[in-house]
Amino acid sequence: MKLFVEYWSTLLHLIGLLLLAGGHLWLAVCSVKAEQSTFDYGQRFLLELLPTISTLFGVGVLLLFTSGMAKLLLWYEPGFIFLPLPYGWILLTKLMLYIAIVVNGIWIERRHMVRLLKLGLPEVGDRISAELATAWAALQRQARLNFVLIMVVVAFGETLRFAKM
């Protein structure tokens, strides 16, 4: 049973990482490519896709949290995170960064996503308005911040393998 839970939580953690970290990576790459293109097709495509992307990121966060919690419960230690060992400090940092990522994600969704959806996309052929462009730029800025934080968490996750318990 333990191995079963261990296997599934590892698998779900990897899928969560693919969705959240991989998704942010692709969003960052695609948004830069779209910025550099002469026409606004790329921007339109990303803006249309944003609600779906947001849902996938949300699923990724839930998978990461659920699988992480499953592992902590499985290993069971009172105090959960193995402080004051190096492993515990790294895990504590990871969890705090995770909280920052989720809070930033909530902010992106509640503020920028809602604003973008309210503004809506202009008809094909019309130019993207300055207001929409500003909102889109703000969303990208915060998404890149989240991307950096996620990469730091991933790096800490790899460091955990070598941390002494």
Place this chain on the structure above:
Amino acid sequence: MRGTLAWLHVALGSIALLGIIAMPAKAHHGGLGIEGDIIAWSLKVDQWQQEGFANGYRIKFLAYPRTTIANRSTRLVFEVQSIATGRYVGGLTVEVIVRFPTADEHVFAAPEIPGVTAYYELPYTFPTPGEYTVAFRTQANGQQLTAAFAQPVLANRLFGDWMTVTGNGVVLAAFIVTWLGAVLALQRRFLPEFMTF
């Protein structure tokens, strides 16, 4: 050509993924502190928590669970190793003295774990919280080996020392933030008319 490149990418990605998952284990005598334990199995790290030296021998100690709770069974595990030869010393008659915060002492035998040379274990339930001392005593080659280890015992698993409170607090905060995020995300999708901010 494009297909070959794509498959090459898939293969390289798979190798990288397998490399991440299947890191080689660090070899250690008889595995790790707790044989077959899922933490050892998953993290492949040495779990010995304290060690003492006596007459040319190293005596290692761990309590499992690491954070000991009153009225819950705890495994007290010891290992004896010769410093000069590096050999692990089995077949000893070991006594464990549990010294209470009140200075009372109780003596127990800690037999060698069958099939694991030089591991000596005693399951013990600490009756009250406080600072205990767990002393290891045996004789090897006519020499007395003694080592004492400090073992704090907490009243409960939620509150106790700062480590427990911090650990539980941060996990709780992560849970609350995740829950809040999930609720707000569902609200935006299904009940946008109730959005207040």
